[in-house]
Amino acid sequence: MSNATVILEARKISKYFHDPLTVQVLNEVSFSVNAGEFIAVIGKSGCGKSTLLYVLSTMDTDYEGNVFLKGENLKGKKDTELAKIRNNSIGFVFQFHYLLNEFTVIKNVMLPGLKKGEFSEKEVEHRAYEKLRILGIQDEALKMPNQLSGGQKQRVAIARALINNPLIIMGDEPTGNLDKKNSDIVFNIFSDLCKDFNQTLLIVTHDMEFAHKTQRIIEMEDGKIISG
Amino acid sequence: MSFLLIIRIAFALLMARWKQTLVAAIGIAFSITMFITLLGFMGGLNDMLDGLLLNRTPHIRLYNEIKAPETQPVNLLPGYQQHYNFVRSIKPKNERLQIYNIAAVEKALKEDNRVIGFAPKITAQVFYNVGATDLNGLINGIDVAGENKLFLFSDYVVAGNSSDLNTIPNSIILGKGVAEKTFTNIGDIIQVTTSKGESRQLKVVGFFQSGIQEIDKVQSYASLKTTQNLMVETGSYITDLQVKLNDLTQAPAMAKEYEKLFSVDAVDIQTANSQFETGSKVRTLISYAVGITLLIVAGFGIYNILNMMIYEKMDSIAILKATGFSGKDVNRIFLCIALTIGITGGITGLIMGLGLSSVIDQIPFNTPSLPTIKTYPVNYNPYFYIIGGIFALITTYFAGYFPSRKASKMDPVTIIRGK
Numbered sequence: 001m002s003n004a005t006v007i008l009e010a011r012k013i014s015k016y017f018h019d020p021l022t023v024q025v026l027n028e029v030s031f032s033v034n035a036g037e038f039i040a041v042i043g044k045s046g047c048g049k050s051t052l053l054y055v056l057s058t059m060d061t062d063y064e065g066n067v068f069l070k071g072e073n074l075k076g077k078k079d080t081e082l083a084k085i086r087n088n089s090i091g092f093v094f095q096f097h098y099l100l101n102e103f104t105v106i107k108n109v110m111l112p113g114l115k116k117g118e119f120s121e122k123e124v125e126h127r128a129y130e131k132l133r134i135l136g137i138q139d140e141a142l143k144m145p146n147q148l149s150g151g152q153k154q155r156v157a158i159a160r161a162l163i164n165n166p167l168i169i170m171g172d173e174p175t176g177n178l179d180k181k182n183s184d185i186v187f188n189i190f191s192d193l194c195k196d197f198n199q200t201l202l203i204v205t206h207d208m209e210f211a212h213k214t215q216r217i218i219e220m221e222d223g224k225i226i227s228g
Numbered sequence: 229m230s231f232l233l234i235i236r237i238a239f240a241l242l243m244a245r246w247k248q249t250l251v252a253a254i255g256i257a258f259s260i261t262m263f264i265t266l267l268g269f270m271g272g273l274n275d276m277l278d279g280l281l282l283n284r285t286p287h288i289r290l291y292n293e294i295k296a297p298e299t300q301p302v303n304l305l306p307g308y309q310q311h312y313n314f315v316r317s318i319k320p321k322n323e324r325l326q327i328y329n330i331a332a333v334e335k336a337l338k339e340d341n342r343v344i345g346f347a348p349k350i351t352a353q354v355f356y357n358v359g360a361t362d363l364n365g366l367i368n369g370i371d372v373a374g375e376n377k378l379f380l381f382s383d384y385v386v387a388g389n390s391s392d393l394n395t396i397p398n399s400i401i402l403g404k405g406v407a408e409k410t411f412t413n414i415g416d417i418i419q420v421t422t423s424k425g426e427s428r429q430l431k432v433v434g435f436f437q438s439g440i441q442e443i444d445k446v447q448s449y450a451s452l453k454t455t456q457n458l459m460v461e462t463g464s465y466i467t468d469l470q471v472k473l474n475d476l477t478q479a480p481a482m483a484k485e486y487e488k489l490f491s492v493d494a495v496d497i498q499t500a501n502s503q504f505e506t507g508s509k510v511r512t513l514i515s516y517a518v519g520i521t522l523l524i525v526a527g528f529g530i531y532n533i534l535n536m537m538i539y540e541k542m543d544s545i546a547i548l549k550a551t552g553f554s555g556k557d558v559n560r561i562f563l564c565i566a567l568t569i570g571i572t573g574g575i576t577g578l579i580m581g582l583g584l585s586s587v588i589d590q591i592p593f594n595t596p597s598l599p600t601i602k603t604y605p606v607n608y609n610p611y612f613y614i615i616g617g618i619f620a621l622i623t624t625y626f627a628g629y630f631p632s633r634k635a636s637k638m639d640p641v642t643i644i645r646g647k
Binding site: 050054057059060079080082083084086087088092094096098099100101102103111112114115116117160164172 | 230233237240241243244543544546547548549550551552553554555556557639640641644645
């Protein structure tokens with residue numbers, strides 16, 4: 001929280017669901033994320049925490065208010081521009097791993113890097129191996145995703161999120177599908193990334209034990225932030 | 229780089245569902261095969277049927293028609309020039325059928341570079357005398373070499389040799405039907421009487437069969453000289469000039485031109501045989517309609533398979549979008565899949581179409597009315613192949629367009645949240 005450079009800032013974000021009835025899910029939510037922070041967003045089911053995450057992630061563009069990523073307003077940008085921002089600056093880890101079964105583990109990790117096109121394929125591959133090594137699964141690189149265990153798959157998904165060295169990693173219940181042991185492994189990875197690489201993380205979770213080990217907890221209720 | 233990546237992803241998705249992909253590609257290949265075969269076969273048949281007539285029909289025929297003069301003396305009288313003059317029972321002039329000044333006309337035709345060639349001809353009304361009865365007939369006096377070159381005369385001579393007409397004096401090639409009716413064989417002598425009452429004995433040196441029975445029952449061929457003798461006319465007596473052109477479509481205009489220039493009657497092939505062209509046009513239209521229907525049905529197959537693939541791959545689409553692929557990229561991936569199916573199916577179809585056409589080309593097809601045809605006729609017009617190829621691409625593009633657009637519009641949030 002100290003020596004803060006703000007990476008992500010939400011200003012008065014409101015969002016409504018219209019189907020079947022108009023319901024306000026987010027009510028003028030404002031907060032900011034500083035570089036190097038490890039934040040957990042908690043709250044009951046339906047309090048709007050996932051919705052908030054998707055608004056911040058640029059994937060959901062139907063909201064009121066403004067989102068600033070490194071000072072840049074994301075409001076009103078085109079689909080291709082937002083895709084580029086996600087590619088360059090945001091890494092995602094979801095509850096489900098969403099690996100492409102048609103590609104090997106290493107190719108899965110490489111895909112966003114190849115899309116970015118900043119480095120040659122060789123270089124991207126080298127970097128992907130590097131990420132897998134950090135996560136301790138470099139031996140699985142040439143396997144297909146369906147040959148891995150649940151915990152391993154989630155680690156591959158994290159490696160994929162890291163490949164373009166994003167400004168921020170966003171997680172939507174990344175440990176939701178994992179057992180205690182694997183949850184701990186994933187938490188330790190996040191925690192190491194934060195410590196060793198000063199990686200910023202914003203994780204939505206149900207898991208109170210997980211949340212309490214992070215640096216900062218944002219608690220939400222009925223579309224508002226009540227603490228943090 | 230980005231484009232290569234899209235191709236790689238498209239290919240991976242394709243291979244993951246290679247059975248369905250194969251079925252879709254076979255669908256396209258099959259329809260293109262049938263399209264090509266159908267058009268090739270129809271085209272061949274059309275050409276053959278047209279050839280039946282067109283090969284032996286001059287593009288322009290120059291002749292003199294016996295008719296009443298257009299201006300009657302009364303019209304020239306000063307007092308009656310402004311009137312409508314009704315003259316009943318006008319009789320034609322005593323005109324000769326011969327084309328006047330034939331040498332000059334021939335010279336002009338020779339110098340006209342729109343003309344491939346021309347062949348002079350004499351038509352003579354005759355009776356074939358068989359015992360006590362006389363059969364109606366028509367002898368065509370022809371220049372054998374010219375007739376062979378322009379109208380493939382010798383192709384239709386089924387017995388004997390067409391060049392015998394030149395070498396054997398007073399010889400004749402009978403229509404097959406005439407020969408049957410008069411019980412004549414090659415080497416026999418047949419007596420003919422002209423409309424002016426001259427009788428001649430001619431030696432039968434061959435038979436010809438055009439495939440059109442009405443012609444074969446009446447017509448016979450002899451050399452120009454023999455016919456001129458028969459008609460008791462001089463060597464300059466020619467009643468018809470048959471002109472063949474480089475470009476068939478110019479015939480109507482050129483017929484009018486020659487009519488004025490040579491002051492003869494001229495009829496072009498389109499006017500003389502309009503029903504043939506209509507027939508071929510309708511047949512071609514029907515084959516195109518059937519072929520294109522086949523392609524569209526195959527297109528629906530691709531559409532279905534892509535739609536299914538998109539539902540199956542929703543997760544992949546969502547994650548691709550989440551990790552930075554735009555809607556446009558996703559659109560391109562699925563279009564790429566569709567076009568790959570289209571191109572491979574299309575090329576296979578074109579090759580198989582060519583194969584099937586050449587198989588049909590080998591099947592024996594013998595019919596007495598078509599002496600020159602030995603196998604089923606097939607047309608290998610490259611135009612059919614180009615149309616088939618282009619249409620395969622267009623169909624698959626549209627079959628891929630709608631599913632691709634759906635995929636590109638898919639909202640990753642709804643998919644990811646649904647889990």
